Amino acid sequence: MSAITMDNQFVTDGAPTAGTLERSTPFFSVRDIHAYYGESYIVQGVSFDIRQGEILALLGRNGAGKTSTLRTIARAGDPVLRAGEIWIEGKPVHHMKAHEAARAGIQLVPEDRRIIAGLTVEENLELAQVAPGRGWTLERIYGHFPRLAERRRQEGVTLSGGEQQMLAIARALARDIKLLLLDEPYEGLAPVIVEEIERILHEIKPLGITTVIVEQNAVAALRLSDRAVILDTGEVAFTGSAREVLDNTELRHEYLAI
């Protein structure tokens, strides 16, 4: 069977060698991670792979462990990763601290966005550019975010919710970025703003940026995504294409309440 031959072709036993990396290992991989807040066992053996440039929707009910999974990947410190592995381009993220994961190109945009008060839009972006590595230039950012260009001299925290979300995403792009982790980016935003953020995410996809989007608005996340992972009480309940979730009424009812 050709499928088996194909799979076998891509399997490696040991460490990947230069040149075969792209074919033999996924761009980003989470393998059986277990993470705890103190003694609370929250992320209970989550695994998934992402190809470069893919958008993955990480879904599940409130409390399913989505934020905890993103924080574990970004090495936020809390929850604590006690077992399992996380790899980006063959580098072991599970051994990294938060600043090292950021240096490896992993950028988390948390739910509360954390725009810095007292700084303009541009100063928020410039501060992000201070981080090591090559991020996007202001010119490039403003090309994709015309609203931010218009408001560049305005204090960041005075922007609308949608504009603050755009600034938070732009700030991640101002750093050296490979993997963008978005935690509920559409929360509280009007549909027209959600569409504008979707447009931006569509634009950055062909540039090779890989995205994980966590959203309560599962339909909006799925229409943007290539693939989906559904979490249920800290475990993976489903992995497949975004289309499969949109077409599967039972799955949607059981885990997403849509």
Ligand SMILES: Nc1ncnc2c1ncn2[C@@H]1O[C@H](COP(=O)(O)OP(=O)(O)O)[C@@H](O)[C@H]1O
């Ligand atoms: N700082 C924390 N300390 C202890 N438990 C936490 C903490 N943060 C989240 N939890 C618990 O972990 C579980 C998963 O939470 P979370 O990852 O935020 O879920 P989701 O983002 O899917 O809504 C929930 O039961 C939540 O109560």
Ligand SMILES: [Mg+2]
């Ligand atoms: Mg959450």
